[in-house]
Amino acid sequence: MIEISTIVNAPFELGQLNLGRTLPSLLDAACDRTPNEKALNQWRDRRWQSLSNHRFRTLSEEVALGLLELGLKQGDRVSFVMHSDNFFCIADMGSLLAGLVNVPIDLTQTIENILFILQHTEAKVLVISNVDLLYQISPYLWETSMLQTVVVAEVPGDWEQVRHGVKQEEDEKGEEDGEDEEERGGGEADNHALEECLRVPQFLNDSQVEQPCPLVVIPQSIQLLSLTEVQERGRRVWCEERVQQLREAIAPNDLATILYIPSEMKRPKGVMLTHENISADILAAFSSYPNLETGDKEVALIFLPLTHVFARAFLYGHLTYGHSVYFSDPNHVVKHLKTIKPTILITVPRLIEKVYERVLEQGRKLSKFDRAVFYWALKLAKRYEVGMPIQRLYALQLKLADRLVFPRLRAIFGDRMKALICGGAALRADLTNIFSAVGMPLLQGYGLTETSAVVCYNRGEYNRAGTVGLPIPGVEIAIAADGEVLVKSPYVMQGYYREPETTQQTIIDGWLHTGDLGELSPDGFLTLTGVKKNLFKLSTGKYVSPLPLEQELNQSPRVAHAVAVGANHKFCGMLIFPNLEALQVEVQPLEIDLSQPGGLHHPCIQALYQALIDIANCHLPYWSNVRKFKLLPVELTINNGLLQPDGTLNRVQVLEAFADEIASLYEHDADRGSEVNSEATLLTSPSLSCPIVPASTCPAYAQSLTHY
Numbered sequence: 145m146i147e148i149s150t151i152v153n154a155p156f157e158l159g160q161l162n163l164g165r166t167l168p169s170l171l172d173a174a175c176d177r178t179p180n181e182k183a184l185n186q187w188r189d190r191r192w193q194s195l196s197n198h199r200f201r202t203l204s205e206e207v208a209l210g211l212l213e214l215g216l217k218q219g220d221r222v223s224f225v226m227h228s229d230n231f232f233c234i235a236d237m238g239s240l241l242a243g244l245v246n247v248p249i250d251l252t253q254t255i256e257n258i259l260f261i262l263q264h265t266e267a268k269v270l271v272i273s274n275v276d277l278l279y280q281i282s283p284y285l286w287e288t289s290m291l292q293t294v295v296v297a298e299v300p301g302d303w304e305q306v307r308h309g310v311k312q313e314e315d316e317k318g319e320e321d322g323e324d325e326e327e328r329g330g331g332e333a334d335n336h337a338l339e340e341c342l343r344v345p346q347f348l349n350d351s352q353v354e355q356p357c358p359l360v361v362i363p364q365s366i367q368l369l370s371l372t373e374v375q376e377r378g379r380r381v382w383c384e385e386r387v388q389q390l391r392e393a394i395a396p397n398d399l400a401t402i403l404y405i406p407s408e409m410k411r412p413k414g415v416m417l418t419h420e421n422i423s424a425d426i427l428a429a430f431s432s433y434p435n436l437e438t439g440d441k442e443v444a445l446i447f448l449p450l451t452h453v454f455a456r457a458f459l460y461g462h463l464t465y466g467h468s469v470y471f472s473d474p475n476h477v478v479k480h481l482k483t484i485k486p487t488i489l490i491t492v493p494r495l496i497e498k499v500y501e502r503v504l505e506q507g508r509k510l511s512k513f514d515r516a517v518f519y520w521a522l523k524l525a526k527r528y529e530v531g532m533p534i535q536r537l538y539a540l541q542l543k544l545a546d547r548l549v550f551p552r553l554r555a556i557f558g559d560r561m562k563a564l565i566c567g568g569a570a571l572r573a574d575l576t577n578i579f580s581a582v583g584m585p586l587l588q589g590y591g592l593t594e595t596s597a598v599v600c601y602n603r604g605e606y607n608r609a610g611t612v613g614l615p616i617p618g619v620e621i622a623i624a625a626d627g628e629v630l631v632k633s634p635y636v637m638q639g640y641y642r643e644p645e646t647t648q649q650t651i652i653d654g655w656l657h658t659g660d661l662g663e664l665s666p667d668g669f670l671t672l673t674g675v676k677k678n679l680f681k682l683s684t685g686k687y688v689s690p691l692p693l694e695q696e697l698n699q700s701p702r703v704a705h706a707v708a709v710g711a712n713h714k715f716c717g718m719l720i721f722p723n724l725e726a727l728q729v730e731v732q733p734l735e736i737d738l739s740q741p742g743g744l745h746h747p748c749i750q751a752l753y754q755a756l757i758d759i760a761n762c763h764l765p766y767w768s769n770v771r772k773f774k775l776l777p778v779e780l781t782i783n784n785g786l787l788q789p790d791g792t793l794n795r796v797q798v799l800e801a802f803a804d805e806i807a808s809l810y811e812h813d814a815d816r817g818s819e820v821n822s823e824a825t826l827l828t829s830p831s832l833s834c835p836i837v838p839a840s841t842c843p844a845y846a847q848s849l850t851h852y
Contacts, residue, residue, distance in 0.1 A: 159432025178466025207238025210378030218243035228450040231297035248451040396420035414641030425596040425635035434604035445486040447477040457597035485558030492568040492685035521549035528581035568685025573610035680711035696760035717809040718773040748834035762842035
């Protein structure tokens with residue numbers, strides 16, 4: 145029996161519980177109640193291309209019938225490796241209407257994790273965004289035993305020529321030629337050429353492959369189609385009776401999707417969600433937001449990936465309410481905010497932080513007088529407390545600041561913003577107050593993939609900075625004796641796919657154990673205080689699994705302990721406590737004396753540990769990679785409290801003891817990519833040679849497929 149201290153529910157007046165809906169039924173309701181000619185919009189060919197919700201429904205019906213014409217049956221898995229755009233929406237809704245289970249895969253996953261997911265789910269169809277991604281993945285499709293069809297959503301004008309250029313050959317692997325499984329698809333020379341062809345696997349939405357790799361092959365058993373061809377197959381058999389049969393064949397409790405999320409180890413785990421899990425969750429969340437309008441009066445900009453439940457669930461909500469949705473990406477979101485002028489934006493803390501950093505930078509560039517006025521207004525905003533009464537003098541000061549300064553800040557978001565809904569990671573309380581004072585309500589929320597997105601969030605008068613708000617209808621939140629946040633609701637997952645033991649350890653007596661630590665205020669607001677699970681979140685909303693990184697480094701004799709850090713920061717960092725004895729022996733040929741001050745800062749020492757970091761980063765998604773590290777000549781012992789009595793790391797104490805060293809890793813912006821320590825970059829000097837530093841390589845299949 146679980147020991148629980150407090151249980152809270154949603155306030156009675158906030159929203160309603162709405163069970164028994166399938167996801168396609170949400171679209172049907174919108175088409176009936178709020179037709180919208182610009183329901184879905186994506187930037188392509190230098191203009192916004194729009195789909196009405198009626199046209200979107202028709203295309204989805206054609207895809208549904210087309211997928212079934214391929215021989216698929218209800219419950220079969222269809223995987224997506226797709227960008228977040230109209231094509232994703234059509235493939236998603238089409239597969240759901242067909243009664244299939246779709247498996248969207250994060251585009252930042254490593255190719256080997258993509259292959260693992262395809263195999264783990266026994267996916268029969270893979271829908272992929274474009275030819276660029278096809279060329280990256282196709283060399284490895286020989287490892288997918290159940291895959292029958294690859295569907296390319298957006299194909300070039302010379303699609304037939306491209307398709308014939310992708311040589312479809314029988315798998316020649318056999319005992320007679322002595323090939324290993326990893327060598328399938330060609331001899332040693334061919335494999336080397338494929339490596340060269342796939343050396344740089346990052347492509348953006350509109351990029352094109354200038355010279356497609358001529359050696360890319362896919363098994364003859366896999367047919368290659370365009371999404372248009374699948375739609376045409378469906379169109380030939382489309383009729384109202386057939387489409388109605390599809391709707392009647394799916395039930396709210398049917399499995400809709402499997403979403404793979406990071407686990408505590410290297411392999412991701414799949415979260416199983418039903419139609420009702422997601423539909424009921426987002427209907428409760430939307431119904432509890434005050435004064436939310438229907439139709440095109442509300443405009444949403446989505447730049448977060450639809451492969452994650454946060455953006456995808458909100459997409460369904462916007463479709464249900466007939467809103468206009470515009471798709472962007474992290475590279476273009478600031479530009480699109482100004483041109484689209486959305487009323488609703490879901491975001492992660494990192495975007496809010498970046499905008500605030502830009503505001504401060506612009507303030508520093510103003511003339512002396514304007515700068516003084518700017519910082520006066522900003523100081524006023526910092527005094528603002530969300531949800532608290534405002535004194536008359538302060539209200540007048542805010543009104544003056546609103547005339548002089550605040551409009552320029554609101555213009556960054558397009559002047560019409562009603563709600564900035566922030567999730568995915570912890571948000572600084574001061575930013576909540578500042579943005580709300582400026583006239584853009586910043587509403588922090590909380591949820592997990594395992595809860596179908598939203599558990600609780602701040603809204604309307606129920607808004608407290610530093611908290612993640614009140615539960616939505618249908619959710620019960622409890623705090624366990626050890627401080628862990630527990631959740632019970634109809635939105636909780638069915639379990640982890642093919643992991644019954646992990647499921648039983650996570651859902652006990654109907655309560656989902658979130659792995660997060662928190663506190664509940666007397667009036668029911670949840671505040672997150674830490675994490676219990678061996679995962680932490682970056683400010684980008686991405687989870688990092690520290691154990692694989694730490695275990696890889698700890699295998700080296702020159703490492704005594706390694707501690708991954710970065711919770712609520714922009715990237716993952718690492719504290720490394722060297723085994724100084726072993727290291728001194730290894731660097732003896734270089735005549736480096738580690739007992740001298742600054743010895744660990746020698747470029748060769750830094751490069752030696754950077755090589756270990758490179759090895760640890762391999763096989764992990766790029767956002768989970770360690771970008772900076774710090775060597776600390778400190779011994780961790782039981783006596784100094786940095787190790788537990790059993791000799792394991794006392795992570796909490798280590799993070800507290802070295803808080804300043806951790807903060808120093810994040811003093812400068814590291815958004816430029818996979819940076820190394822500045823000392824290690826001195827190796828580029830032709831006069832410096834470090835023969836003890838091994839060359840490190842990471843094969844293409846062990847790297848992220850693509851990232852923004």
